[in-house]
Amino acid sequence: MTPLPIHYAEVQRMYAATVARGLRLLAVTASEAGEGVSTIAYALARRAAAAGERTLLVEFNMFRPSLAARLGIQEKAAWQCDAESSFAAMTEFPSIRLSLLPAPQGLSSLDLIRFSDNRAMTDLFAAWRQRFDVIICDCSAVNRTNKGNIAASSICEAGAAAILTVLAGQTPARRVTEAVTSLAESGISVTGTILNKRFDPSLYQELMREATRIEPFWPNISKRIRRFTEKNRKVLS
Numbered sequence: 001m002t003p004l005p006i007h008y009a010e011v012q013r014m015y016a017a018t019v020a021r022g023l024r025l026l027a028v029t030a031s032e033a034g035e036g037v038s039t040i041a042y043a044l045a046r047r048a049a050a051a052g053e054r055t056l057l058v059e060f061n062m063f064r065p066s067l068a069a070r071l072g073i074q075e076k077a078a079w080q081c082d083a084e085s086s087f088a089a090m091t092e093f094p095s096i097r098l099s100l101l102p103a104p105q106g107l108s109s110l111d112l113i114r115f116s117d118n119r120a121m122t123d124l125f126a127a128w129r130q131r132f133d134v135i136i137c138d139c140s141a142v143n144r145t146n147k148g149n150i151a152a153s154s155i156c157e158a159g160a161a162a163i164l165t166v167l168a169g170q171t172p173a174r175r176v177t178e179a180v181t182s183l184a185e186s187g188i189s190v191t192g193t194i195l196n197k198r199f200d201p202s203l204y205q206e207l208m209r210e211a212t213r214i215e216p217f218w219p220n221i222s223k224r225i226r227r228f229t230e231k232n233r234k235v236l237s
Contacts, residue, residue: 014040015051024135025135029140029162030179031179032175033141035165037141037165040165041138045136046098052097054131055098056100056128056136058128058136060103060150061140062103063144065102067138068100076090076091078104078105078107080114082120089102099132107148122158122159124158137155139152143182162189164179164180164190165194210225
């Protein structure tokens with residue numbers, strides 16, 4: 001996960017469309033793994049904390065948990081679907097008003113059932129909301145279903161707004177449709193969609209490609225485009 005600087009316009013737009021609109025409990029998910037859910041969830045959490053909100057980022061991604069390792073935090077005791085153990089497992093950063101809760105490890109089948117129990121999850125969120133203003137949940141992909149997962153639908157059924165991340169130019173439309181349909185079958189509507197443009201070319205790359213394309217026909221114009229683009233590379237990249 002490469003953290004996104006919280007001053008980026010993209011992060012500000014995500015924040016304005018979610019937390020700033022009053023959404024205080026978010027479940028960030030995707031149709032497939034690898035679409036940037038963890039990066040976006042972390043960016044939203046940092047942006048909310050920067051706005052003065054007491055923020056909790058919770059990792060529910062059991063398929064590929066990485067929050068502790070990627071952010072260099074020491075995992076504490078394992079936690080289950082109850083307030084006491086979850087609070088004990090949190091790593092707090094009071095100076096930036098942000099707390100992190102890595103994915104629960106070593107859960108038994110019975111423990112996992114607790115996370116799919118609507119009443120248990122609702123009670124857990126209620127306990128967290130007494131201490132935090134904003135809760136961001138980093139969830140597994142909707143289409144990634146196995147017995148070891150904590151389903152994104154379980155998080156949403158307990159009151160979290162579903163935010164679907166889509167990797168631009170990579171995610172097949174049918175997989176997005178399948179994810180939306182799967183959530184709808186659980187009575188969940190997608191509150192918002194975030195388009196991750198990680199693989200989209202920058203304006204700098206587009207201009208340089210265009211300069212190369214027209215060079216055989218208009219070499220002088222091509223040269224001027226290249227000169228302008230190189231001069232403003234930092235802004236255009």
